[in-house]
Amino acid sequence: MAAVDSELAPEETRSTAYAGKIFREIQEVIDDTKGEAGALIRVLQQAQGLIGYLPAPVIKTISRDLKVPLSEVYGIISFYHFFSTVPKGRHVIQVCMGTSCYVKGGQRILDTLRKEWDLEPEGITADGRFSLETVRCLGCCGLSPVMAVGSDVHGKVKASRLNDILDLYK
Numbered sequence: 001m002a003a004v005d006s007e008l009a010p011e012e013t014r015s016t017a018y019a020g021k022i023f024r025e026i027q028e029v030i031d032d033t034k035g036e037a038g039a040l041i042r043v044l045q046q047a048q049g050l051i052g053y054l055p056a057p058v059i060k061t062i063s064r065d066l067k068v069p070l071s072e073v074y075g076i077i078s079f080y081h082f083f084s085t086v087p088k089g090r091h092v093i094q095v096c097m098g099t100s101c102y103v104k105g106g107q108r109i110l111d112t113l114r115k116e117w118d119l120e121p122e123g124i125t126a127d128g129r130f131s132l133e134t135v136r137c138l139g140c141c142g143l144s145p146v147m148a149v150g151s152d153v154h155g156k157v158k159a160s161r162l163n164d165i166l167d168l169y170k
């Protein structure tokens with residue numbers, strides 16, 4: 001088994017036994033898949049499954065130990081929508097900023113989330129309850145402005161009613 005560079009452990013969890021366990025598990029997947037076709041994607045999936053997202057130190061470890069250039073690893077991560085380099089909340093909010101939604105108030109929704117929930121695009125609330133993404137079209141433009149919380153789609157969203165919607169998700 002290759003050694004894991006402790007400098008690569010995430011700052012917030014470096015000293016915990018839990019972080020060590022996670023890194024050992026990722027290392028085992030790396031060792032098991034080295035040289036196999038599709039090894040990179042498999043390791044990234046396992047790492048994200050364990051941590052919930054792909055922190056930079058983990059990406060560097062994977063790049064180093066699979067001997068895949070860092071730029072290539074990031075290329076794969078950005079190509080596949082299901083990979084994320086930022087932590088996700090328990091509930092992921094997607095605000096549509098496609099043309100129809102933008103014109104009908106998408107920006108007001110984002111402004112309200114920023115002001116009242118301290119939530120920026122690609123950000124997460126301090127309690128981990130919500131994270132926020134912007135998307136180009138959720139496929140129901142007739143309901144603009146649209147946002148989704150997890151798999152629930154909310155249409156004709158008024159910024160003034162945002163709290164009522166988010167209160168549904170604990």
Ligand code: FES
Nearest residue numbers: 096098101138141
């Ligand atoms: S532009 Fe928002 S749902 Fe299509």
